[in-house]
Amino acid sequence: MSFLASRLETLVFNIEKTLHVPLVLSEGCCTVEIENTSLASYDWGRLGVSEVEELPQEANLLIVAGWVNKKRSEEIKEYYEQMRKPTQVIAVGSCALSCSPYKLGAGSEMIKVNDLINVDIFVPGCPPRPEAILSAIIELQKKLSPGPSAQEVLHAALK
Amino acid sequence: MSVVKRPSPKAKWYIPGILTGLKITIKHMLFNLASRKDMITVQYPEEKFQYSDRFKGNHILTVKKDGSLRCTACMLCATHCPAECISITAAEHDDPEVEKYPISYEIDILRCVFCGYCEEACPVDAIRMGPEHQTAAPAGDNFIYDITKLAYRAENKGGVLSKVDDQERHKRGL
Ligand code: SF4
Ligand code: SF4
Ligand code: SF4
Numbered sequence: 001m002s003f004l005a006s007r008l009e010t011l012v013f014n015i016e017k018t019l020h021v022p023l024v025l026s027e028g029c030c031t032v033e034i035e036n037t038s039l040a041s042y043d044w045g046r047l048g049v050s051e052v053e054e055l056p057q058e059a060n061l062l063i064v065a066g067w068v069n070k071k072r073s074e075e076i077k078e079y080y081e082q083m084r085k086p087t088q089v090i091a092v093g094s095c096a097l098s099c100s101p102y103k104l105g106a107g108s109e110m111i112k113v114n115d116l117i118n119v120d121i122f123v124p125g126c127p128p129r130p131e132a133i134l135s136a137i138i139e140l141q142k143k144l145s146p147g148p149s150a151q152e153v154l155h156a157a158l159k
Numbered sequence: 160m161s162v163v164k165r166p167s168p169k170a171k172w173y174i175p176g177i178l179t180g181l182k183i184t185i186k187h188m189l190f191n192l193a194s195r196k197d198m199i200t201v202q203y204p205e206e207k208f209q210y211s212d213r214f215k216g217n218h219i220l221t222v223k224k225d226g227s228l229r230c231t232a233c234m235l236c237a238t239h240c241p242a243e244c245i246s247i248t249a250a251e252h253d254d255p256e257v258e259k260y261p262i263s264y265e266i267d268i269l270r271c272v273f274c275g276y277c278e279e280a281c282p283v284d285a286i287r288m289g290p291e292h293q294t295a296a297p298a299g300d301n302f303i304y305d306i307t308k309l310a311y312r313a314e315n316k317g318g319v320l321s322k323v324d325d326q327e328r329h330k331r332g333l
Contacts, residue, residue, distance in 0.1 A: 043200045100242040100270040114298075122302065125293035126272035134203045136295035143297055151204075 016060075017144055020049045020137070023059035023083065025076055027066030030093040030127045034065055037130040047137045056082040061140075062117075065092035065127075067102070069109045073116050080117050088144075090136050091119045094126045101126075215275045215288040218266055220310035222318035228310060229321035230285040232261040236277035244270035245277065266304045268294075284322045289314070 026034055037044050038052060053059040056079045064076060080087065091113045094100040099110035113119055120143065121136045141149060148156075191198050201208050210216075221229045232249035244267040249259045275288050291314055296302065310318055 129292040132293040
């Protein structure tokens with residue numbers, strides 16, 4: 001019995017690890033591309049990302065996009081602390097990554113997301129193509145479970 | 160006084176309404192099952208979307224016929240860049256016909272906004288916006304693209320030839 005229970009535990013652990021429940025905090029024009037990625041034309045459900053979640057307590061993948069100013073940064077931190085652990089973070093767009101094309105330094109209101117929270121995957125671009133966001137999710141899965149993915153094994157077997 | 164028209168007894172039955180809604184969904188589902196080729200979803204890692212020729216993707220530094228960089232380190236692109244993400248270090252070339260060349264050409268891809276101004280500013284077609292989409296990478300990766308990555312990465316197959324050739328330009332007196 002204990003063997004079965006441990007197997008079940010690993011199964012649940014693996015499912016929890018590979019099922020991404022996203023919480024999208026996005027401003028500006030990058031929102032459009034994220035919507036495009038989540039809907040029928042690119043459909044990130046194929047890669048194991050579920051419906052966009054509104055409650056931070058249930059989500060474990062945070063997607064930050066668009067510009068981040070002082071007020072917004074407090075909001076992002078608050079959301080991040082409430083999220084399910086371990087939390088993965090994807091930052092999308094130049095605004096979130098490096099405040100570009102706004103100037104950094106004195107007088108700037110902009111804040112990099114990486115200075116606030118630990119970003120796992122960076123997606124450069126203004127805005128990035130939906131393919132770039134999808135490849136970010138693939139990178140994230142590679143990082144979470146190293147080695148060949150089930151998809152690659154299946155493709156190799158079919159060949 | 161507002162008069163509200165009572166719904167007809169037929170409208171109270173919600174099941175036909177649900178079925179009408181489902182009819183569209185089921186139609187789409189059957190259509191997609193019947194012809195998977197016409198499905199609008201792009202199956203990304205296996206299937207690639209065909210971009211237009213004007214697509215602005217990752218930068219390419221073009222090369223001359225002998226394989227060295229076409230760039231003359233004139234700094235026009237770095238001056239023009241709205242994000243100030245290009246940094247070039249110029250050096251003198253051994254060949255007296257070639258004025259200068261870049262010993263380091265770096266683009267901070269996290270700051271780049273893929274506007275294409277560098278491509279427009281360049282007088283000798285030395286930098287181009289490539290046909291690949293932007294590259295997502297995990298934290299700790301190198302996000303400052305150098306000459307090896309920009310000019311000689313695997314997708315470029317040993318370097319993309321510049322449209323401008325030295326001899327032709329000299330003949331035309333440029
Ligand atoms: S990164 Fe570019 S596309 Fe995205 S929100 Fe900022 S300005 Fe808009
Ligand atoms: S595409 Fe625009 S932001 Fe990027 S390097 Fe060229 S000029 Fe700079
Ligand atoms: S890429 Fe073109 S514009 Fe930029 S320094 Fe080289 S030659 Fe000048």
